[in-house]
Amino acid sequence: MAKYGIYEKALLPDNLEYSLNFAKEAGYEYWEISVDKDRKDRLSWSNETIDSLLDICKKTSMPIFNMVLSIHRDFPLGSKEESIRMQAIEYLKQAIELAGKLNIRTIQLAGYYTSGTGKDDGSIELYIESLKKCVNVAAEKGILLGIENMDRDLIDSKDILYIVKKV
DSSP: OOOOEEEGGGSOSSOHHHHHHHHHHTTOOEEEEEEOGGGGGGGGOOHHHHHHHHHHHHHHTOOEEEEEEGGGGTSOTTOSSHHHHHHHHHHHHHHHHHHHHTTOOEEEEEOOOSOSSOOOTTHHHHHHHHHHHHHHHHHHTTOEEEEEOOSSSSOSHHHHHHHHHHO
8 A cells, every 4th residue: 555745845834743743644654854945954953853853753653754855956966166066965965964864765856957047068967976976975874865857957757867877
């Protein structure tokens, strides 16, 4: 039988425990956590904050199966600007560390490799090189990296498959 999860942004933002209980009662069995530009502070959560979240998950019987890492919309892994690209790599490495502490096994990467200014020549190669710097970090923690097709840059599965084969 299939299990169904719910994305955090579909839940009420003010009281996580209440929202997770509500989701459980609605029939969901897990949830997905979001890390975007407005939630990037999560990448530096203390162990106490992480333990508190894990306690809420246990109490509500709602584990976190997936992290949606959409911060790369604003900090693309394939940016021509080295400082942005290095920050994107750092965010991914921090997300891998957080995922390991939260027992998350999949990080869903937003398929953005440019800053929305069009597909720059060479940016897809920079995206691939950035992923290569992180894939072994994820593998060491048993965490899968998946690429989500988006509304720009990586739109179809053919492009994503090309990147997967290169990495």
